[in-house]
Amino acid sequence: MAYIGKTIFNIDGTTIHSNLSIHFNFARSAFFGRGKWVARRLRIAAHKEELVLVQKKNRQAGVQCSVAASAIQEPVAAAGAQPVVAAPSSGMTPEERECFGVFCVTYDLKETDDDQRSKTWKKMVRVLVSGAAGMIANHLLFKLASGEVFGHDQPIALNLLGSEKSRDALEGVGMELEDCLFPLLREVNIGTDPIEVFRDVDWALLIGAKPRDAGMERADLLDLNGKIFAEQGKALNAVASPDVKVLVVGNPCNTNALIALKNAPRIPSKNFHALTRLDENRAKCQLALKAGVFYDNVSNVTIWGNHSTTQVPDFLNARINGKPATDVITDHKWLEEEFTPRVQTRGGALIQKWGRSSAASTAVSIADAIKSLVTPTPEGDWFSSGVFTTGNPYGIADELIFSMPCRSKGDGDYEIVPDLQIDSYLYERIKKSENELLAERKCMAHLIGDDNAYCDLPEDTTLPGEQ
Numbered sequence: 101m102a103y104i105g106k107t108i109f110n111i112d113g114t115t116i117h118s119n120l121s122i123h124f125n126f127a128r129s130a131f132f133g134r135g136k137w138v139a140r141r142l143r144i145a146a147h148k149e150e151l152v153l154v155q156k157k158n159r160q161a162g163v164q165c166s167v168a169a170s171a172i173q174e175p176v177a178a179a180g181a182q183p184v185v186a187a188p189s190s191g192m193t194p195e196e197r198e199c200f201g202v203f204c205v206t207y208d209l210k211e212t213d214d215d216q217r218s219k220t221w222k223k224m225v226r227v228l229v230s231g232a233a234g235m236i237a238n239h240l241l242f243k244l245a246s247g248e249v250f251g252h253d254q255p256i257a258l259n260l261l262g263s264e265k266s267r268d269a270l271e272g273v274g275m276e277l278e279d280c281l282f283p284l285l286r287e288v289n290i291g292t293d294p295i296e297v298f299r300d301v302d303w304a305l306l307i308g309a310k311p312r313d314a315g316m317e318r319a320d321l322l323d324l325n326g327k328i329f330a331e332q333g334k335a336l337n338a339v340a341s342p343d344v345k346v347l348v349v350g351n352p353c354n355t356n357a358l359i360a361l362k363n364a365p366r367i368p369s370k371n372f373h374a375l376t377r378l379d380e381n382r383a384k385c386q387l388a389l390k391a392g393v394f395y396d397n398v399s400n401v402t403i404w405g406n407h408s409t410t411q412v413p414d415f416l417n418a419r420i421n422g423k424p425a426t427d428v429i430t431d432h433k434w435l436e437e438e439f440t441p442r443v444q445t446r447g448g449a450l451i452q453k454w455g456r457s458s459a460a461s462t463a464v465s466i467a468d469a470i471k472s473l474v475t476p477t478p479e480g481d482w483f484s485s486g487v488f489t490t491g492n493p494y495g496i497a498d499e500l501i502f503s504m505p506c507r508s509k510g511d512g513d514y515e516i517v518p519d520l521q522i523d524s525y526l527y528e529r530i531k532k533s534e535n536e537l538l539a540e541r542k543c544m545a546h547l548i549g550d551d552n553a554y555c556d557l558p559e560d561t562t563l564p565g566e567q
């Protein structure tokens with residue numbers, strides 16, 4: 101079948117390779133904008149095993165596939181052609197590649213003479229999401245693929261890490277991603293082995309973690325998840341892009357991030373973050389409600405410390421309409437006795453209502469955290485992130501992941517903002533959170549290359565969701 105400009109193709113049920121039951125369900129032209137460029141997609145109804153077989157077959161036949169914006173291809177003639185099925189440039193070696201559905205297919209973009217859009221696209225960014233069949237990922241993946249996080253000129257490849265248990269669910273996620281017709285989404289790769297799935301990733305969003313079961317000791321949870329993050333740190337070290345940015349969400353996220361960092365010596369320690377942006381957003385919401393202002397009039401909110409109930413939401417340095425928050429909200433008792441515990445325990449309060457932990461708002465906060473690193477921080481403002489403490493300007497013990505005020509030039513890097521005011525109220529609470537993280541680190545010493553692991557965790561501290 102010839103390619104004809106903007107014609108819509110329909111090749112329903114055409115059998116491509118009968119013994120493998122591979123079918124073109126359709127091939128169609130999709131028009132974006134004013135039909136400036138045309139993407140022809142071939143959907144293949146096939147089980148994973150069949151796809152793998154076809155991929156092997158096409159690799160043997162030397163079929164190439166690339167969907168990177170930098171390698172836009174001419175349309176492939178359908179009539180009499182070999183099935184256009186091949187693994188994309190997933191960052192994996194040919195032997196390791198597995199890709200999902202339509203994203204296994206040459207996603208051949210045809211630039212028409214008047215089309216400039218894809219020419220303005222940036223080089224593709226490869227993003228790993230673990231726990232990709234989980235609740236947070238179910239919100240996040242669609243934000244990533246739509247362009248709202250990395251930008252509307254930023255093509256993206258998604259590498260999804262799951263387990264054998266979640267394999268079918270992940271394929272379901274992949275099908276939903278297909279059906280969204282996101283032009284910027286160039287690849288979806290699904291796998292269960294971090295060494296395969298982490299290859300060449302530019303961002304690693306580590307969400308998957310084992311939840312605490314009833315009766316499980318906190319030290320056991322730390323150990324169980326710590327092992328996951330030690331393995332993933334090793335995989336990042338082995339195969340990720342050397343400047344990969346790592347955002348750990350799975351709890352206990354600060355210590356998990358430290359474990360991943362310590363197992364990935366090839367990657368700069370500065371590139372590891374633990375998500376405390378949800379806590380910052382929760383704090384901003386409470387301050388805005390109390391002050392009766394829109395949320396975006398609240399700025400300069402820091403979460404100090406651990407993503408746990410010892411976290412310290414800082415009202416002292418916060419600003420509302422550019423003024424100190426304490427000048428706008430003069431009820432100091434409310435700030436200390438209501439605002440602070442409300443933010444610290446917001447996760448648990450939500451679980452009591454919802455019956456599960458925050459997923460949509462966590463996904464939004466992950467998007468916010470990434471945007472804060474890829475766009476310049478507004479002058480005078482900052483954002484919170486759990487970052488590596490060595491050399492920090494606040495005297496926090498070295499070698500922890502501790503939430504602090506950061507700002508970025510938008511290049512993926514950041515600096516810790518110095519010189520915030522720390523009064524005795526803040527100091528005392530910051531120390532408590534630091535002590536908790538020191539105890540968690542000691543407990544996980546066996547996973548970070550230190551001797552003498554010893555668990556003596558403060559009893560009164562929990563994850564936000566454990567109330």
Ligand SMILES: NC(=O)C1=CN([C@@H]2O[C@H](COP(=O)(O)OP(=O)(O)OC[C@H]3O[C@@H](n4cnc5c(N)ncnc54)[C@H](OP(=O)(O)O)[C@@H]3O)[C@@H](O)[C@H]2O)C=CC1
Pocket residue numbers: 231232233234235236237261262263265266307308309310311328348349350351352353375376377378379407457458459462565
């Ligand atoms: N930092 C923060 O602000 C927040 C952190 N969180 C944390 O994020 C994490 C994910 O939450 P959510 O998406 O709601 O959880 P879900 O239970 O919906 O999904 C978590 C995923 O983690 C994976 N998982 C479960 N057990 C293990 C294991 N033993 N080893 C490896 N992976 C495992 C599962 O993937 P699979 O089936 O593929 O194995 C599952 O799909 C949790 O740890 C939660 O506490 C939540 C909210 C806020």
Ligand SMILES: O=C([O-])CC(=O)C(=O)O
Pocket residue numbers: 351378446447448457458563564565566
């Ligand atoms: O404890 C949890 O799983 C949920 C959590 O981190 C939060 O809501 O902040």
